[in-house]
Amino acid sequence: MEKLTTRVVPPEGPFSSPLCFIGEAPGAEEDRQVRPFAAAGSNAASLFDRCCRREEILRKDILVTNIFSRRPPNNKVDYFYKDSKRAVLTWEGEEHLAHFRSWLEGLRKRETYPNLLIALGDIPMYHLTGKKGITKHRGSVYPCTLVEGFKVYCSFHPSYVNRLINEPMERLQGEKKKQQQNAHALFSIDLDRVREEGKFPELRYPERRFEINLPLSETLERLEWLNTCPWVAVDIETLPGESGPVVWCIGFAPTPDYAFTIPIIKQQAFHWKIDDEAKIWRAVSKLFLNSKTIKIFQGGAYDLSILGRYYGLRCAPNTYHDTMLLHHASYPYIPKGLHVLTSIYTSEPYYKDEGRVSWGKRTDDGEFRYNTKDCCVTREISPIVTRHAKDGGFYEGYLRTISVMPSLLGMMIRGVRIDTKKKEELGKEFSRLALKNQELVNEEAGGEYNISSSSQIQQLLYGQLRLPIQINHRTGKATVDHDALISLQKKQPNLSILNHIIEARKYANLSSTYTSMDIDADGRVRTSYGFVSTWRLSSSESHFGSGGNLQNIPKRSEEGNMIRSLFIPDEGKVLLSGDYRQAEAMVVA
Secondary structure, three states: OOOOOOOEOOOEOOOOOOEEEEEOOOOHHHHHHOOOOOOOOOOHHHHHHHHHHHOOOOHHHOEEEEOOOEOOHHHOHHHHEOOOOOOOEOHHHHHHHHHHHHHHHHHHOOOOOOOEEEEEOHHHHHHHHOOOOHHHHOOOEEEOOOOOOOEEEEEOOHHHHHHHHOOOHHHOOHHHHHHHHHHHHHHHHHHHHHHHHOOOOOOOOOOOEEEOOOOHHHHHHHHHHHOOOOEEEEEEEEEEEOOEEEEEEEEEEEEOOEEEEEEOEEOOEEOOOHHHHHHHHHHHHHHHOOOOOEEEEOOHHHHHHHHHHHHOOOOOOOOEEEHHHHHHHHOOOOOOOHHHHHHHHOOOOOOOOOOEOHHHOEOHHHHHHHHHHHHHHHHHHHHHHHHHHHHOOOHHHHHHHHHOHHHHHHHHHHOEEEOHHHHHHHHHHHHHHHHHHHHHHHHHHOOOOOOOOHHHHHHHHHHHOOOOOOEOOOOOOEOOOHHHHHHHHHHOOOOHHHHHHHHHHHHHHHHHHHHOOOOOOOOEEOEEEEEOOOOOEEEEEOOOOOOOOOOOOOOOOHHHHHHHOOEEOOOOOOOOOOOOOOHHHHHHO
16 A cells, blocks of 8 residues: 655644644645645634634644644545554554654653643544543543643544534434534533633542442431431432332432442342331431422432332422433533533543443442442532523523422323223224225235335335325425325325325324333333423333323324223323413413
């Protein structure tokens, strides 16, 4: 293999700068201008410059360079690697990395050198820290493993952010749409943190103290002591059980630097004698019912639904706070998982994989330490997200949301009775009707077509039957979704095969969504409630592994009424239906 002949793009900027940004390899514009991160039009370097200026980081004051100093063919850094995982370098890749290491070593020997190296993307992060997975480690600071004495902040590469924000809207679906909504914001947050982290050269990790195997007497003493604390973060870890999650441990953090965990299961058996465990849960209940102690959760709907259903625990009125919802109030489009909040609001590096052994599982002690760290981090985040919500004017909206949580938790825990016999009969009927219409489709088409396969139905309708192609306006591609079939049916009202496809899909969907829904052992079906960006409720499978979406049950059809008839009231109760048509207008009036 011949050596690259593209230009060597050297570092640019003052070597005494506190910040050194490190990318992967030069691109076409960088090769042309012989400058790293050379801005041109709307390219990634232009985005980088704009974001830096917004955070008052001036390009003339920072040092920028790349791991590989020459542009690879077609801008593909895979050129420097032997394997698809980008773990084994070619001889030329080794040469580039050796040169970069030598340059860093020389930089380190200077009287003044950068306090912080910023790894932009997965490749610089891997070579500087040995870590992989930029979406996990983004926002974390690690010691440099390539050359000792540096610390490394991990962030997205500007080209990744630029590609997402310039992606045509019709191509943004599912997870990619979520990434587009938050990548730019997270990159800007990183630059703000980089500016602060670059003010000092040493690693400053939070100091935390954990207790994970306390005897019963000390466990009860700690729980009693928590009743004197104004704020306590709480978190549980669970194991899968036959009829739902089983509590593995429960942890508490009255301060960001101290937490303790109470094991419930250890070595695959209950850890305490039954009387001793009862004492522990009574003490936990006393804490939860203490009106002077605020209990802080991260996504507490899960924890409290498990604790409420299996142990009868509930929080005293106005003593429940949730860091996930507080963050959501201020930044509804930024992910709200704890690992993201940790990377934004704390100096704790990514720890979600700590203590994992074979198959991604943890030992008991590994899980207990993980639980205590979750508690401390949640406790640390709480006042920060509270301040952000108050400063932004979103706190009142958050409080309104929190005020409905007791009702939502009650519904999640209680569930609703279901007529299991009728459910089974209705499921068989829906399956029969789906199969009948599928057979009619095959009969009229003169062959077998899977109505669930978009490609096969497109081949049938647009190829064999030569119907006008329906285009999805979001993707710009041919589609045979429900709207497309309805449109074709209006144009071809006498073409019965269209009706058979629609009916087959309808009954198959009704069967899989409702009549095949798992029911708990007590004959009740449950759901879990969450919030979308606008605070509207969403409904999905319950935290106990059963049920499903109980919020959007069809009603304006015979089948919808049949499904609704499956839900039956408890003894001595009745089910009421509210009509919310024009509800907004009535509230305004």
